[in-house]
Amino acid sequence: MAKDFTSREEHYSEWYNDLVQRADLAENSAVRGCMVIKPYGYAIWEKMQAALDKMFKDTGHQNAYFPLFIPKSFFSREASHVEGFAKECAVVTHYRLKNNPDGSGIIVDDTAKLEEELIVRPTSETIIWNTYKGWIQSYRDLPILVNQWANVVRWEMRTRLFLRTAEFLWQEGHTAHATSEEAKEEARRMLDVYADFAENFMAMPVIKGVKTPNERFAGALDTYCIEAMMQDGRALQAGTSHFLGQNFAKAFDVTFLSKENKLEHVWASSWGVSTRLMGALIMTHSDDYGLVLPPKLAPVQVVIIPIYKTDEQLKQISEKVAEIKTRLEAKGISVKYDSRDNQKPGWKFTEYEFKGVPVRLAVGPRDMENGTVEVCRRDTCKKSIHNVVELETLVPQLLDEIQQELFKRALKHREENTVKVDNWDEFKDAVAANKFVMAHWDGSGETEDKIKEETKATIRAIPFDTIAEEGKCVYSGKQSHCRVLFAKAY
């Protein structure tokens, strides 16, 4: 374990905070609730972005960019939307500073007050649907399949790096359709894209489902979600996709002339994932030695460290490594050779372990004699000695294997910590023990609220694959037709 580094067992949330900062992923800034994403953390986010962006484009979407600011009045137009976001809005009221006449510094210039306040976007449905009004006249203008990569601001009172920050980075898809069916299909398609990304890039198993009305996005008719289990058993909502019906089209008067020549309101979906995924990634795989990264999202997949005493040894090793590096890079693998002379190999081992580099190669004088390399994989920390000529086939295989293993391990963890429960006492115990709990629920928001009050567990999703099964609500004893997923959540 790295020195002075909290273990998961000791204190999970301190472990998380320590890890984020010591692995150079992010740090708190001078602005309350806003984070600085450091180069190493940002490099992981860039890998996420690149994979997602390709998936969006492969499913027919284009990127665009809409204003950071939203006129206050736009929010009032969709009643549940304003209800959901009004309490956490950063509001721009003035557009100029001036020197304080008393010489004490700079102050806001009162003469430069905006006629209408501007809200820093917490999400962009309103400004985008106001724009779509100008883009849509006929069914021929539909569908519109647009995504935006942007920063958004939600004035959260209790913030945590990546998981909940006042400003965060995300993508938000906003699509417009001629029919309800198409809009729903789109919302479901994008949830599948998210699930695919979570499982195949992040190596993070997810449960796909629909939210209860209580947990819906403000302004949606249905919210679909992917939910993942973190190592401490708590759930993390990793992505949501919303069927918005005609709510925003009605609020912004966006109509189209249908094939049948009728004027109708447009149907909508929206969907987003954010830098929160960084938190999910960390809490799915990392350990008491630091970050563990799935190879597909690792900025550096292989690090090579020389072990030497003399300059001559270093020179020989470096020549050998240059060959290895070239050959691995030709296979599309990102390789870093760290030959810095101001740090010892042991320090470097710990450092790259902490940074989650999936594969470490070490080359020393004995290896040079024998034509070998020491290979260490980050997920198991197991070492083995291999012939240099094997590396070209071994390393790609190993990266694949690590990617698969991380997924399997996380899935096993979730399965072992998911329970079916049929009575209230067992329910409370299971929630207290941080399990995913599949239980019957009577379908009422009231019961949902009471369960939350008493246990802190919320309904994370009605899983798409839940089985029709008659039962009694675990809380009220009323009739239920399927189990839903309860858990405490981030």
Next chain:
Amino acid sequence: MAKDFTSREEHYSEWYNDLVQRADLAENSAVRGCMVIKPYGYAIWEKMQAALDKMFKDTGHQNAYFPLFIPKSFFSREASHVEGFAKECAVVTHYRLKNNPDGSGIIVDDTAKLEEELIVRPTSETIIWNTYKGWIQSYRDLPILVNQWANVVRWEMRTRLFLRTAEFLWQEGHTAHATSEEAKEEARRMLDVYADFAENFMAMPVIKGVKTPNERFAGALDTYCIEAMMQDGRALQAGTSHFLGQNFAKAFDVTFLSKENKLEHVWASSWGVSTRLMGALIMTHSDDYGLVLPPKLAPVQVVIIPIYKTDEQLKQISEKVAEIKTRLEAKGISVKYDSRDNQKPGWKFTEYEFKGVPVRLAVGPRDMENGTVEVCRRDTCKKSIHNVVELETLVPQLLDEIQQELFKRALKHREENTVKVDNWDEFKDAVAANKFVMAHWDGSGETEDKIKEETKATIRAIPFDTIAEEGKCVYSGKQSHCRVLFAKAY
């Protein structure tokens, strides 16, 4: 010419505005001064970003992300910086909205007033140098070579799509160095990167030089720039790179222990280009038929349009085109086949011409018989008939040729409209005729101001390649040692 489309001759700035909107590049939003970048415009920006990002990484830079908001007090710390930006700052004063008790809608919640106002970043030197304080202790922590892709806000009163908007997208590099020389070298290196990008991707010739003290970035010791001539003869500053000395390090108390074990302030550079480049791209190449794009930045490089009467003809053409498309795509060319049946070929020709697609292929029944294709290049609008089998070699060559020709044409235009002038009357005439004017200047800010007052021309740059040459200032008659570049500017 496209219908109802203003020509450049008639009214250059209307031509520009019409073009931006009709080519689906951008539009004004409901928020004063903020634009919506539409999918086609954004696709061009993405190509610019990808090329620049690669160049930044190839020169050793990493991306990171810093907060959108800057505490007001940070601005006061660097005197000339606040002076430069205070008059155009969007200021966040509150963090919550509420329902108006009178039922009239939502209002700002007065009880949620920030203790210290936050400025929406107009540029990030202050927040970044406040962060660097925590990152830098020793010379071993240097250099820091970081870039950020972000949105920024400057409350401009007179805005124009891409050229001057309240919110714009950009990248800002912020580097920290142990010595003045290194920081200067970095600023020069990044100016070279910008010039390389402008000339080799945008096909836009630029003049590299240094700004006069009057035109420097607020807080810089030196500002280097690239300046391009637009088609109307006016200059556009396409990118700047600043040597910041120790100004921000001193303002935020960022010191390091040198190799000689002395505590010293860190040296800095910053550099940026923005979505303004989109405006520069348009005004360098486009014509009265619409947008003209250099192939390296065209989202669609080749469009293929079928010409047919019967469904059977369309089927046959589509099969042929599928082959052509696959073969061109294998060469890394982006190809779009537009077989929509609700628009006539003539309409499509005009449409893609307007959107600046570099090469258009048309395939009709006669071509099918002869194994030929009609090829039309956007830069010259010249058509020619070619054998299908030639396309694989012809199209890549043609794209290269168009890229080169656009550069040459722009360079010729600039050379033909650049004059050396040695007396005041000629100077005024040349400026009035929208020329780039190389003239002697006495080196004083006062003279510079007067020339600007009388002619609207500013000193765009003291070009790096200006020749040492004794002369008399064109305005004051005082001694001068070299000519500088005057022009009216965007």
